[in-house]
Amino acid sequence: MAKxxxxxxxxxxxxxxxxxxxxxxxxxxxxxxxxxxxxxxxxDVAVEEGGLLSIRVSDNGSGIDPEDCETAFYRHATSKIAQxxxxxxxxxxxxxxxxLPSIAAVSKVKLVTSNSxxxxxxxxxxxGGHLKVNEETAAPRGTDFLVKELFYNTPARLKYMKTIQTExxxxxxxxxxxxxxxxxxxxxxxxxxxxxxxxLGNGDLLQVIAAxxxxxxxxxxxxxxAENMDYTLSGYISRPDFxxxxxxxxxxxxxxxxxxxxxxxxxxxxxxxxxLPINRFPMTVLQLDMHPSLVDVNxxxxxxxxxxxxxxxxxxxxxxxxxxxxxxxxxxPRPVKQNISKDANAFIQEQFHFSKNNSEGNRDKVPxxxxxxxxxxxxxxxxxxxxxxxxxxxxxxxxxxxxTPRNPGSSYGQIERSRAFSNAGSFQMKESAATTYRSDSRxxxxxxxxxxxxxxxWLQAAGGVAPEIPPFPELTVIGQHHGTxxxxxxxxxxxxxxxxxxxxxxxxxxxxxxxxxxxDASQELLLPITLEFTPxxxxxxxxxxxxxxxxxxxxxxxxGQTFLVRSHPFWFPKGDEKELIEExxxxxxxxxxxxxxxxxxxxxxxxxxKASIKANQKLTEQESAKLIERLAACxxxxxxxxxxxxxxxxxxxxxxxxxxxVM
Ligand code: ADP
Ligand code: MG
Numbered sequence: 228m229a230k231x232x233x234x235x236x237x238x239x240x241x242x243x244x245x246x247x248x249x250x251x252x253x254x255x256x257x258x259x260x261x262x263x264x265x266x267x268x269x270x271d272v273a274v275e276e277g278g279l280l281s282i283r284v285s286d287n288g289s290g291i292d293p294e295d296c297e298t299a300f301y302r303h304a305t306s307k308i309a310q311x312x313x314x315x316x317x318x319x320x321x322x323x324x325x326x327l328p329s330i331a332a333v334s335k336v337k338l339v340t341s342n343s344x345x346x347x348x349x350x351x352x353x354x355g356g357h358l359k360v361n362e363e364t365a366a367p368r369g370t371d372f373l374v375k376e377l378f379y380n381t382p383a384r385l386k387y388m389k390t391i392q393t394e395x396x397x398x399x400x401x402x403x404x405x406x407x408x409x410x411x412x413x414x415x416x417x418x419x420x421x422x423x424x425x426x427l428g429n430g431d432l433l434q435v436i437a438a439x440x441x442x443x444x445x446x447x448x449x450x451x452x453a454e455n456m457d458y459t460l461s462g463y464i465s466r467p468d469f470x471x472x473x474x475x476x477x478x479x480x481x482x483x484x485x486x487x488x489x490x491x492x493x494x495x496x497x498x499x500x501x502x503l504p505i506n507r508f509p510m511t512v513l514q515l516d517m518h519p520s521l522v523d524v525n526x527x528x529x530x531x532x533x534x535x536x537x538x539x540x541x542x543x544x545x546x547x548x549x550x551x552x553x554x555x556x557x558x559x560p561r562p563v564k565q566n567i568s569k570d571a572n573a574f575i576q577e578q579f580h581f582s583k584n585n586s587e588g589n590r591d592k593v594p595x596x597x598x599x600x601x602x603x604x605x606x607x608x609x610x611x612x613x614x615x616x617x618x619x620x621x622x623x624x625x626x627x628x629x630x631t632p633r634n635p636g637s638s639y640g641q642i643e644r645s646r647a648f649s650n651a652g653s654f655q656m657k658e659s660a661a662t663t664y665r666s667d668s669r670x671x672x673x674x675x676x677x678x679x680x681x682x683x684x685w686l687q688a689a690g691g692v693a694p695e696i697p698p699f700p701e702l703t704v705i706g707q708h709h710g711t712x713x714x715x716x717x718x719x720x721x722x723x724x725x726x727x728x729x730x731x732x733x734x735x736x737x738x739x740x741x742x743x744x745x746x747d748a749s750q751e752l753l754l755p756i757t758l759e760f761t762p763x764x765x766x767x768x769x770x771x772x773x774x775x776x777x778x779x780x781x782x783x784x785x786x787g788q789t790f791l792v793r794s795h796p797f798w799f800p801k802g803d804e805k806e807l808i809e810e811x812x813x814x815x816x817x818x819x820x821x822x823x824x825x826x827x828x829x830x831x832x833x834x835x836x837k838a839s840i841k842a843n844q845k846l847t848e849q850e851s852a853k854l855i856e857r858l859a860a861c862x863x864x865x866x867x868x869x870x871x872x873x874x875x876x877x878x879x880x881x882x883x884x885x886x887x888x889v890m
Pocket of ligand 2: 257260261321322324326327
């Protein structure tokens with residue numbers, strides 16, 4: 228007797244439901260996508276108890292033809308594609324014809340729909356896949372879909388549902404993405420009667436960003452717009468000082484469809500380069516449009532993943548465009564926002580978060596105590612000794628008193644700056660830079676000019692085009708806070724400078740220069756340094772010896788898993804050489820695609836971490852002044868090599884606002 232038979236439609240739908248309807252959020256997704264495909268301009272979503280009790284999606288779209296209402300619930304019933312070749316030109320969100328039968332198989336559904344404006348429509352009720360009602364009713368044009376008691380007939384699935392909050396989280400997360408993908412549609416989302424999201428549907432993406440992530444986030448966004456032969460890119464990316472702990476706020480919309488794509492988010496991160504702190508992610512809403520043949524959306528039932536046919540080209544394009552936008556932006560965060568005066572408490576909170584985040588950031592990043600750390604003066608002496616020309620060579624900080632700039636605490640960072648920026652094309656140093664900005668700050672804007680300032684390495688990656696770099700403001704140090712932040716001022720406002728971050732930046736640029744020609748400075752060691760690796764690492768090291776040579780480190784295989792460092796540049800941070808080379812090796816071994824630029828940059832960062840003064844170190848007035856002078860001479864004095872901010876400023880206007888001297 229034959230054992231194989233075709234499953235009846237009902238069971239087949241329940242099986243398909245397992246894939247398509249994973250949780251309440253999947254129902255919301257499918258219904259809202261249908262509403263969008265129907266050309267709606269207004270979509271309302273109302274859920275009860277995380278969607279487990281009920282989900283209702285109403286739209287003002289095309290509605291369903293009375294004759295089609297029952298068919299719509301059949302498996303593979305769709306109005307969106309007709310033949311195989313349509314699969315390569317999908318322009319709708321749905322096309323598989325699986326959602327309605329799957330949802331209806333595991334819940335109680337009531338559908339009211341009308342495709343005309345004469346007030347006549349159709350109502351259908353389906354329970355667990357069985358049609359109960361199909362009759363005429365009064366209805367406005369559009370579709371109203373009510374899904375109750377999801378998974379009531381599949382208790383095993385119901386058991387896997389998490390708390391109401393978790394399910395609601397998935398729903399709102401999905402609705403946020405949809406709202407971001409379609410600013411031209413007015414969405415509302417309600418839970419147990421409370422409005423969670425409301426967008427206007429006026430096509431303004433920034434308004435949707437504000438509705439989803441808050442106005443502060445919206446204010447930190449920079450617009451992006453570009454196109455080439457294949458792709459059109461538009462949307463917003465956040466300034467590097469506005470970051471998140473994970474990638475969740477990186478959204479990609481391909482041809483109107485929200486998708487997930489790891490490769491694309493990596494490309495964006497590469498675009499930000501060192502501007503982001505370690506383990507922090509930007510907020511992005513990027514809409515990419517391309518010919519439908521360049522993207523395959525038929526990869527997964529939930530259609531959250533897609534495949535691109537020209538992946539490398541697309542990633543390179545996205546990376547490049549993000550980089551270009553960042554190049555045009557200032558990088559000094561200003562904790563005082565323009566609308567702050569409303570609520571002084573909010574301001575204080577914000578300050579608190581800001582400094583808290585910052586110090587947490589520092590804690591992660593400051594490397595473990597090194598020899599330099601113990602001998603703090605030594606580390607600072609390095610900084611001063613390195614100075615050529617503008618400071619006497621007579622030695623350390625303490626013997627430098629006679630060299631204090633003209634009037635103690637008037638203007639620093641003049642001489643060096645013009646050198647550092649001499650290749651910045653249109654850049655012009657003004658002796659009275661500070662006064663130039665005063666009028667700006669009055670206007671309620673920045674105490675610091677809002678023009679780009681990029682790292683050398685970043686510029687190179689960007690093809691070496693030097694943007695106009697703003698001069699570092701002239702500052703007078705007036706104190707130090709908790710051995711960590713320098714307090715400075717000028718005519719236009721008040722500045723806080725993270726001394727560790729500043730020193731790291733100075734050192735980074737110093738070492739970056741040095742790593743340009745490391746071999747020149749490589750010195751033979753009297754006592755070679757011994758390094759040990761695991762057997763598989765040893766094989767790799769042997770293959771990659773030339774990369775070590777590129778940074779002036781000459782390694783020799785001694786046998787087995789042992790290698791000897793015969794020579795390295797003499798300017799490696801004293802006492803930390805072995806640790807440093809080990810860290811470099813770790814990178815060289817773990818990196819899949821090493822290139823010289825990255826190697827040079829990584830090595831410079833490692834060196835600068837080791838050589839920099841840490842927080843909690845008291846600096847003398849001269850040392851502070853010198854630090855700022857050296858910082859001002861940097862190509863990119865606004866962020867440390869890890870992307871953390873170095874300077875935070877308050878314009879006089881900001882201060883006046885805070886104290887309510889002006890409203
Ligand atoms: P798909 O979206 O893949 O076509 P569905 O099962 O989600 O499959 O929907 C089946 C069909 O029902 C759709 O092709 C569409 O014609 C119709 N439909 C579903 N929801 C709506 C709606 N809100 N407005 C208009 N038509 C709808
Ligand atoms: Mg659908």
